[in-house]
Amino acid sequence: VTSQEYKTKPAQNAMADLRGFGIMPDVVAVRTEGSIAPPHGVADKIAIASGVRPEGIIMMPNVDTVYKVPLMVARELGPVLASFTGNDTAPDMTRWQQLVRHDSQTYRQRLTIGLVAKYIDNADTYLSITEALKAAAWAHRSEVTIQWINAETVTDAALSAVDAVVVPGGFGKRGVEGKIAAASYCLQHNVPYLGICLGMQVAVIAAARRGGLAQAGSAECGAAPDDAVIYLMPGQQGKQSTGGTMRLGNYPAVLQAGSRTAKTYGETEVVERHRHRYEVNQAHLAAINAGGIVVSGASPDGRLVEFVEAPTCDYFVATQAHPEFASRPFRAHPLFAGLVQAALKRQKRTKGEA
Template identity: 55%
Template sequence: MEVKTNVGKQKYIFVTGGVLSGVGKGITAASIGAILQAKGTKVSIQKCDPYLNVDAGLLNPKEHGECFVTKDGAETDLDLGHYERFLDLELTQKNATLSGALLSQLITDERAGKFHGQTIQLVPHLTGAIKDAIQLASEGSEVHIVEVGGTVGDYEGLSYVEAIREFASRVGRENCLYVHVVYVPFIQTSKEFKSKPAQNALNDLRGFGIVPDCVVVRTDDPAPVSIAMKIAAFSGVREDAVILLSNAKTVYEIPLTIDASGINAVLERFTGNTKKADLSKWRNIADAQAASFSQKVRIGMVAKYLDNEDTYLSVIEALKAAAWQEKVDLELVWINAEEAEVTDFERMDGLLVPGGFGGRGIEGKIRAATYALEMQKPYLGLCLGLQIAVIAAARKAGLKDANSTEFDPETKHDVVYIMEGQAGKESTGGTLRLGDYTAELIKGSQAAKAYGATEIIERHRHRYEVNQKYLQAIEKGGLTISGLSPDGKLVEYVEAKGNPFFVATQAHPEFKSRPYRPHPLFVGLIKAAAGQ
């Protein structure tokens, strides 16, 4: 990989974490980026994950949260979703770096003889690959933000910590800002905050040769200034560079909270940009979230993962954004797809079936789509939600055993079937239909009216498609095809006539929704659920 060596005035911010994982590094990184953008700085951002996976495509969503898909088809960690929503950027595969991909390439290059007999080692070869990946992802920006996944001290993350330490020698220490995010617990029995774990985490980082320029202290409740003073004294970090950050009601308040903290002084010293950040859009979002509206809509999410909202993070954020825009309170009701019955759907103002894989809970989802078809209940189907709707319509038309070959390989009526060229790849990674694809919508359709256009681009992540041999039965069951691929071979959108809003798409529109610019399909669902 060739990278530029003359970086000029380009700056790099590295965000690491200590004490425990899930402490908020991704939101912190995205919020710093939002503040810099609000000052007129061009930013880029990247997630470096020490996992030995090649990408996030095969990670269990129940454990790791949703798999976020970029426009060029990279299957990534959910933090890239945070980045896109906060920074309104469309990221690519270069913005997500996993150890498995780097190691795989190193081994491929070694087997091809590109190292001319050298002994291949973590240092300098893996660390060099990490540095190259960082510099490649930074191209075109003034400040590049890098979040290092995991916790400093994890075995698998040591190469990344060493790489970002070495990176200062490549671009100059003055061009690198190290931000360490730590957690300070509150002990109920003694009624005091304990900073010792944070002190140890800072010692770990210093032991690897990095003295942070800024420490973000995460707490559940607001901590006293004495905690910041104590951490500053033990870490050697300036007091005004120790930022106390307690839990917020919503992640979209965090850019405002961080901006009001001492981090502005840190960023100004680092970048030289002393402009006041224009955070008006974040204040508007915070005000909308804090507001109580006269009308409430109840949306039923028919899903199988009910104990980890991160599994459907982008869907939830898209629903919230649409509700804020339409000035209604959103009540999101989780409906267990494995147990879902008509009585669960009756009390909802609208139903949503999100994407997913596997046969668990499928019949409950089909019941939801059938109910929406028969009772004119507003419905939004995403990816699997479209396939479910098609199965429901086919069964309603009399094909009682209609199904997808994903769930019943022996079905006589495979209204959803394996994509051409995908047979035999059902258990392998990176073989789905991934990333941006164009769809052509039928003029006058609900979908076209929602988008205000007849040609749209959305992101995809699926392998199975609607079998157009059954279009007559699908239409008899109450659905019409409202969007196709440009060549007409693939069904991209279906909808139900007579329903205030019944739209299902093979795509994942949630990935392109923004808190201050909600996706039109989610707005359509909220409007219909509110009776607008």
């Protein structure tokens, strides 16, 4: 809108360019600023200039939640799809309507989860994780606030002010010591913790240091071979530049029966997506176990550590995988749902003690 007038010339020019390439769309989605759709005359004007039927011009004004977009598209595009497919059955949008209610509802139960990360100036970097946390909170009829904690300047005070902690994945040395400190704090103070990819690796390092391996670290960050509890497996050295050491895609894992991880999933065989290079060095399991962490899931052949947990904590679970990729707004991932449940229990217990 310029001077309170909707300008359609940019859209008309774009459509002319498409026709020049031999592309004749059946539908054109027109984005507009503001929350009110333009008058029908605007769509008619674009239709005349573009050769697209008026009903194929979909006006998409701004909405206050992304979950309203499918509802808007279904409403605007429904007649066009029915004509195109010959199927006039209206789609069932009940779940999307429920999501909109979840996203706009004010819940009595509220919790704060600390996300210990290094790219805190760009929340979109961790969008899959924050959305997975939202879905998990909705599953427990609660509302979550993300407290961004800079991994390079993390303090005990910041960690003590949240109900649970998530340490996400990442590459490189920067911020790793802060993430190790966060995992150690949660391990020591029984703060609900979910480690993802690098978040599992720093948890293992924290445990190994607590278990007597004072210089425990990751080969990625320059740890000496004898101290590298996170390492490149034999045969992988020298292949980093080719990508041959990256573990990508779905991998199966077998969970220890009776473990917190298995109880959270409700099964002992799972498949999760991966994107990482370094693995847990099982030669240091004695120190890791002495520090309070045990392996709760591994690859079917036992060579790769996939999950760890702290048996003495109410909820301290970490995985080498990326479970946030399997979370859905309609279906919270078990690991995130378990974290939220533990955080709510801790919150109630803490308030009771106060």
